Amino acid sequence: MPTRSRIPVLAASLLAALALGGVQHPALTHSAASAATRPTTDTGPLPVASGEPDAKIVYLTFDDGPHPRWTPQILQVLDQYRAHATFFVIGQQADRYGALVRREHAAGHGIGNHTWSHRPLQGVSYARFRQEVLRTQQVLGPLGSHCLRPPYGAMDSHTRQYAESLGFQVVLWTIDTRDWQRPGASVIVQSVLSRVRPRSIIVFHDAGGDRAQTVAALRTILPRLRAAGYEMVPICR
Numbered sequence: 083m084p085t086r087s088r089i090p091v092l093a094a095s096l097l098a099a100l101a102l103g104g105v106q107h108p109a110l111t112h113s114a115a116s117a118a119t120r121p122t123t124d125t126g127p128l129p130v131a132s133g134e135p136d137a138k139i140v141y142l143t144f145d146d147g148p149h150p151r152w153t154p155q156i157l158q159v160l161d162q163y164r165a166h167a168t169f170f171v172i173g174q175q176a177d178r179y180g181a182l183v184r185r186e187h188a189a190g191h192g193i194g195n196h197t198w199s200h201r202p203l204q205g206v207s208y209a210r211f212r213q214e215v216l217r218t219q220q221v222l223g224p225l226g227s228h229c230l231r232p233p234y235g236a237m238d239s240h241t242r243q244y245a246e247s248l249g250f251q252v253v254l255w256t257i258d259t260r261d262w263q264r265p266g267a268s269v270i271v272q273s274v275l276s277r278v279r280p281r282s283i284i285v286f287h288d289a290g291g292d293r294a295q296t297v298a299a300l301r302t303i304l305p306r307l308r309a310a311g312y313e314m315v316p317i318c319r
């Protein structure tokens with residue numbers, strides 16, 4: 083369960099994100115206001131819109147892991163093509179496969195929060211939202227960034243506000259590969275290569291079913307992106 087001592091850390095990261103212009107209008111809480119006077123080394127999430135808007139950068143993201151079979155294969159392909167990604171992990175999976183989360187982080191990838199149970203956050207109470215996010219964050223500890231990807235991308239009018247009040251930035255995507263539908267590796271490849279542009283945020287999955295097509299597609303996508311001059315960096319770290 084989350085503890086009160088975690089709150090100032092989260093609040094500090096919210097302020098760091100605010101200072102970088104990455105988060106719009108959160109209601110500052112009491113603890114956030116007091117954290118403002120303290121120095122912090124916590125940089126919070128990387129704001130999506132920072133830097134040159136048309137820099138040849140793409141953000142690869144992998145949801146629903148870690149998974150003992152597929153995550154290591156994906157890590158191997160990323161390493162082969164010197165690509166860095168962000169893994170939006172499910173808290174229950176991260177708790178069970180902590181060694182894989184540590185491996186992801188040690189390899190230079192970012193770790194984002196994809197809730198504890200992967201139930202949609204749409205329509206949930208703040209108490210429930212808080213539990214889903216902070217229970218996961220407690221498992222991730224210092225390896226976790228302060229980026230939140232709601233399961234299924236399902237949001238309601240409270241989602242961003244709730245996230246921001248806990249010091250998180252919501253990170254969705256601009257290219258959905260729909261790899262979870264297993265349309266064939268070549269369809270996954272085309273879904274990326276036909277739409278990629280500077281600062282695309284691309285969603286794949288490293289769990290939730292047989293991900294052989296995803297692994298195969300990455301073996302084509304990553305060298306093509308590199309050949310086109312793209313750098314693949316974590317959106318959250």
Ligand SMILES: [Zn+2]
Pocket residue numbers: 145146196200233234
């Ligand atoms: Zn998911």
